[in-house]
Amino acid sequence: MTFRPWRLLTLIMAIPLGLGALCLSFCFESPKFLANQGRTEDAIRILKKIRAINHGGDGQYPIKNMILDEEGNVAPRGRGPILRSIWSQTAPLFKPPLLWRTLQLYYLTAVLYSCNNSFMMWYPFITNAFFVAYGQGVTKINGLCQLVTAGISPAGLSANSTAEADTEVCRDYLEDLTIYSGIVLSILLTVVNLILAVFAKRRKGVMITVLLASSTAGVATNLVPEPFTAMLLFMVFLMVSMGIGILFTYYVDLYPTSYR
Ligand SMILES: *[C@@H]1O[C@H](CO)[C@@H](O)[C@H](O)[C@H]1NC(C)=O
């Protein structure tokens, strides 16, 4: 196996993921989930621990019982045939009264994932194309799409393109600048995420703002003639990923814990 840069990059990026998996085993189980399974005492014990960590010490915990504002557990783990368990946890999502919520959530999920995941994957390629075009002194483009086409076939942008335009050049190296721009995008997303966290209480407004900003930028990036602006707008478009986190909070809120 040859260690091309992308393999190495993937491996390095997998390390924090592995660490995260380890850390996860030290996390508390969700009290809401436990309560839903009828394990109220376990749930209260965990709430008590969380309170002790937040307030220091483990003084008196005033709460003795809890009532969950949602349907009770469907099938406790490990009992009954697995297919029946899957059915009883999933089927209610596609029947009234949950059906309408399911349609709304699935629609948003489809939109957010098809925008984020498909375009984020192209981000290194698009920045690469951008820097190649920039290196060639291209100052006027016909939207981001042309920039991408030019990245596949750099001759596409030059004056004497006729003969060369048909030859597709597959680059298997990344410009250093592409790596840096990836870092810049990650930092940018982190900052935006932190800012959005301040408005956590107004998540509906945040969600609408994110979607509007992203869709406007997505349309505009294909209309502007200037490569740099197109690239910036594309980065704003990628902010669509900020909506995914918010979307999941709606899943948690709108579905009873035992359905999935
Ligand atoms: C957005 O898409 C990228 C690339 O497919 C993926 O790695 C990333 O996890 C996605 N972001 C979210 C928040 O799901």
Ligand SMILES: *[C@@H]1O[C@H](CO)[C@@H](O)[C@H](O)[C@H]1NC(C)=O
């Ligand atoms: C066009 O092609 C000629 C000859 O191959 C070359 O010298 C010239 O630099 C090219 N022009 C551009 C703008 O790439």
